[in-house]
Amino acid sequence: MRVVFSCLFSLILASLLALGLHMGLHIRIVDKPAFPDLTKTKLDVKGYNPLIIGDIGSAGYPRDRSLWFSDYSHHGRQFSTLFQKDAPFFHAKAFAQFKRELKMHLAQSKRYGFNAIEIPGFIELVDFRSLKDPVYPKGSVYRKRHKAFRERFREIFQIAQEMGLQVILKTDMVTLSKPLERYLEKKGIGKNVDDPRFWAIYEAGMDELFASFPQVKGVIIRIGEAGAIYSQAGWDYWSELLVLSKKSVERMLQTFLKVAEKHHRKLIFRSWAVGIGEVGKIHTVPSAYQAVLDKIDSKAFYVSTKYSRGDFWSYLPLNPTLFQGRHQRIVEFQSRREFEAFNAFVNYAAPTYQNAYKAFYQKNPKVAGAWIWTQSGGPMFQAPFTFYLQEGSWVWIDANLYATARVIREPNVDIRRVTDDWVRETFGEDAEVRREMAHILFASHEATRAAVTFKPFAGKQVFALGQEVPTVAFSYWNIVGGNSGIFSSLYVVAREQLDKVLQEDEKNCEVIADLGRRFSRIKGRITKHRAWIPHIEKSFAYMHDLALTLSAYRRFFLRYFQWLDGRGEAKAYQEALALFQKRYTAHQKAYKGNIHFPAYLFTEAMRLVDYAQKTGRSMWLARLLLLLGLGLLFWLWKNKTQLSQTSLSFPRFALLSVGLLGYILLTCLAFSSFRGIFFASCFVGLAVIFLAASWFFFAVSPRGFGFLSVPIFALGSLLLAMPAMRGPMSFWLMFWTAPLGRALFVVGFFGVVILSYSIVLWGQSPAETAGKTSGGLPRAQGATQLRLRLACLVGLQFLATGLLMLGMGLDPFLTTLNNELAVLPYFLTLIHGLVVHLNIPTVLPFVFVAPGVLLLLVGGLGFRKRTAG
Numbered sequence: 001m002r003v004v005f006s007c008l009f010s011l012i013l014a015s016l017l018a019l020g021l022h023m024g025l026h027i028r029i030v031d032k033p034a035f036p037d038l039t040k041t042k043l044d045v046k047g048y049n050p051l052i053i054g055d056i057g058s059a060g061y062p063r064d065r066s067l068w069f070s071d072y073s074h075h076g077r078q079f080s081t082l083f084q085k086d087a088p089f090f091h092a093k094a095f096a097q098f099k100r101e102l103k104m105h106l107a108q109s110k111r112y113g114f115n116a117i118e119i120p121g122f123i124e125l126v127d128f129r130s131l132k133d134p135v136y137p138k139g140s141v142y143r144k145r146h147k148a149f150r151e152r153f154r155e156i157f158q159i160a161q162e163m164g165l166q167v168i169l170k171t172d173m174v175t176l177s178k179p180l181e182r183y184l185e186k187k188g189i190g191k192n193v194d195d196p197r198f199w200a201i202y203e204a205g206m207d208e209l210f211a212s213f214p215q216v217k218g219v220i221i222r223i224g225e226a227g228a229i230y231s232q233a234g235w236d237y238w239s240e241l242l243v244l245s246k247k248s249v250e251r252m253l254q255t256f257l258k259v260a261e262k263h264h265r266k267l268i269f270r271s272w273a274v275g276i277g278e279v280g281k282i283h284t285v286p287s288a289y290q291a292v293l294d295k296i297d298s299k300a301f302y303v304s305t306k307y308s309r310g311d312f313w314s315y316l317p318l319n320p321t322l323f324q325g326r327h328q329r330i331v332e333f334q335s336r337r338e339f340e341a342f343n344a345f346v347n348y349a350a351p352t353y354q355n356a357y358k359a360f361y362q363k364n365p366k367v368a369g370a371w372i373w374t375q376s377g378g379p380m381f382q383a384p385f386t387f388y389l390q391e392g393s394w395v396w397i398d399a400n401l402y403a404t405a406r407v408i409r410e411p412n413v414d415i416r417r418v419t420d421d422w423v424r425e426t427f428g429e430d431a432e433v434r435r436e437m438a439h440i441l442f443a444s445h446e447a448t449r450a451a452v453t454f455k456p457f458a459g460k461q462v463f464a465l466g467q468e469v470p471t472v473a474f475s476y477w478n479i480v481g482g483n484s485g486i487f488s489s490l491y492v493v494a495r496e497q498l499d500k501v502l503q504e505d506e507k508n509c510e511v512i513a514d515l516g517r518r519f520s521r522i523k524g525r526i527t528k529h530r531a532w533i534p535h536i537e538k539s540f541a542y543m544h545d546l547a548l549t550l551s552a553y554r555r556f557f558l559r560y561f562q563w564l565d566g567r568g569e570a571k572a573y574q575e576a577l578a579l580f581q582k583r584y585t586a587h588q589k590a591y592k593g594n595i596h597f598p599a600y601l602f603t604e605a606m607r608l609v610d611y612a613q614k615t616g617r618s619m620w621l622a623r624l625l626l627l628l629g630l631g632l633l634f635w636l637w638k639n640k641t642q643l644s645q646t647s648l649s650f651p652r653f654a655l656l657s658v659g660l661l662g663y664i665l666l667t668c669l670a671f672s673s674f675r676g677i678f679f680a681s682c683f684v685g686l687a688v689i690f691l692a693a694s695w696f697f698f699a700v701s702p703r704g705f706g707f708l709s710v711p712i713f714a715l716g717s718l719l720l721a722m723p724a725m726r727g728p729m730s731f732w733l734m735f736w737t738a739p740l741g742r743a744l745f746v747v748g749f750f751g752v753v754i755l756s757y758s759i760v761l762w763g764q765s766p767a768e769t770a771g772k773t774s775g776g777l778p779r780a781q782g783a784t785q786l787r788l789r790l791a792c793l794v795g796l797q798f799l800a801t802g803l804l805m806l807g808m809g810l811d812p813f814l815t816t817l818n819n820e821l822a823v824l825p826y827f828l829t830l831i832h833g834l835v836v837h838l839n840i841p842t843v844l845p846f847v848f849v850a851p852g853v854l855l856l857l858v859g860g861l862g863f864r865k866r867t868a869g
Contacts, residue, residue, distance in 0.1 A: 027489055027736065028463040033317045038358040039351075042412050051302075051330065051369030052408050053168060054114040057105035058375050058387035058394075060098045067381050068595055072477075072830040074225070076380035078120065082152070085236060086141075089148035099159065104389055105374075106163050112405040117160050118220055118371070122171035123180070123237050124149050125212070126205040135183045135201075142179060142236075150212065157215035168268065169209070170220035172239035173202075173252065191240065193248040199255040206256055210263035218266025220304065221256070223249070224273040224283070241836075244277025246292050253296050260300040268302040268330060269293075271321065282321070284309045284468075289321040297326065304330035304371055307356045312377065313339055313471045314449035315458035322360045328368040331357055335400035338378030339472045340448050342386065343396045344597055345543035346515065347448040348441040350403030351415050358411050370408045374401055378477055379830075385595040392596050393539045395426065395532055399441060428527030436522045440515050447515065450508045451547040454554065456494040456501055476827040478600045480553060482608030484732030485824045491561035492737050498558055505551045512547045516540035535596075542597040545587055552576070552583040553605060560612050564730040577612060604826035607675070608729075611822065614673040615727035621670040622724040625663065629713040629720070636706040648702050650695070656705055657691045660712060667716040673728050676820040682804070687712065689796050697789035711756030718748050732823065757790055791859030799852030805845035811835045 060078045081094045106117065127143055128135040136142040157167045184190055189198050223243040243249055253269060260267040271283045281288035283305065308316035312334045322329055333353050336343045361367045374388050386392030399422055406418045423437045454474035462469040473486045481487060494501045519540055523533050556576040562568035584602060591599035664687050668680030694700055694708055722731035734741045805813045811833040818824050828837045835842060
């Protein structure tokens, strides 16, 4: 009866876990809304006077080439060569160079029609002097430093003002310094952004800023991106991701608006909240936007929002929040397309931008202008060494900047006329040059985005793990993917039209080759800026090489997944793999270390290649282990009576345990294509605890050891079933794309895990174990004692898992597992990390530690009490 009850209990609990995982892992794929075509629509622009915000371009960025390809930090160190922590607090020579570059950029911005400029800064410019208890004591190095900074920034502001450009500062919130952090702690506020006293301190700082700088006409505030990769290492000022709730956003904005209204300045709030926290959806979900911001009502208030529903990814619909709202709206555009090779080659997005802006302006009279980025966006030191107006392929950035600013000023202007104007200014009056360059520009955006994304997938909306999957999940920045979680969906979307997808890919590579040929035909007729021609030719060659390499990789992974799915031949994916390896080698040889045209990063892609190359070995090992496991299960069943009549010495138990641990190790390696060393070690470690605790806590006979082995062989068989047929990646393809198969596996897996602990008890009987000892410990003397000891066994495993997470850190623990198994995208670990991106509770280690400690206490104290009684 207890066997039936245990099986039923295990099945119910495992089914509940499977249901929860199904809801959490459910992947939803839907068509995207059509992008409106308003090319020929004439808008009513009576009284239209847009605010057009630019940036300070490449002025102030370091040109130290040793910084490149070092990390994925989003802090570009724009002022790192200008300012320093110690007296005299700035580099005079570097600052003089910065001003020359700044004047050149601002002159270009003014000529293109910009009327405002954003400059990073806030916390370094204020002392919070109005507070009774000062943040920075008189005479402190911070006050001296800030005084020097204010003097230099006044020079910067004066340059902009003389050119007729409004100055708008931008800052992350919350931004901190070491003394300010200590001050908040001393006041008992800490980092509680829901405490009104917290914002009262920042209110004093903002009031001081506006009072000190009449040239500053407003402040841009961002809450969605902060932390280590957005802060400059070694600097005394940094930002933290703290404003995550509706309450804290409202309190922050109301506080700052009071100051902005007092000084007649603008407060521009970026809705970029990147899906994190209670306010995480305000950027793209109208209902969330309204819920968080609808109470804010001020003429000084603007909301700045990216034009697309998401980041600056291609193939996204327009951002629906820009069609509504009571606030004045600023639309954000990017001239240097960070997700499309940072515009290292031609990529003319201005026609798309015009269409988007006209759509917003037509429906929403609150649209008040645009913010057009020149240089910023993405990891600076992984991008090409391109600095607008200074160095690299900035000519293609200039095309976007010129045309985008023009269409914001004149929404009804003919984009072909705008394009021709730019070509004439840049390359000369020759009619053939103008005609061919117009063709190149207008064809470039679609060709580029089709080359660096996976178009069938990018044309869909895909929701997984509670988030919308980026359309650039195939290659994110310069990171080419190769994980099972995303690539399974990429394949499924294209599965029914795979040959057509590959043919269109080949055609796009030919289109890109034709763009280069067209430029070669006209280069001799160019009359202006002829010194740029060699670099431009290299940009076309780089574009074509990258397109061919990524196309070859798409062919390989599609043919490989087609074979995993049982729809293709192994020969097809092996030939595609050989072609990709040839292309990859040529790409790396041509561009690795090239600072202007850098090779793409195929780290994750090569993990998938590794899986494919080891598929055969993994399959045969899985088959052998599966046969071994099933054979041993059958032998244990046939000999259960005989095993119960013999005893088991510790040396023999240890020897059998080593064999069992070896089976577990090989099973994990077969399941992970010999990549999962850490993964296997975790399972082996848990098995060691399971076996050791079983020996010390129970009377282990040959029959008992057989019972211990049953769940291990059963779990091994479950893990090996799919890899034995088509390799380990076939398991993940099933897991992500076949809900029924996933549910059956999860029910089976957790069912066996839960059942295994009952099986430990089945192998024991109070009568059999009474009075016996092992390792100096008294044996259990009844059913209750057995259960208490089982609680200790389970508690040890929970505790060990939790302590491992705590010791490594939750994010490194999950990242290490993910890198070995290639489950989730690599780029997630390079931004905020898996924990933040997927909203994984940081208390997860304690979810294991707490039950582990509790079970050990209940088991240990309970058994001690009974034996003492």
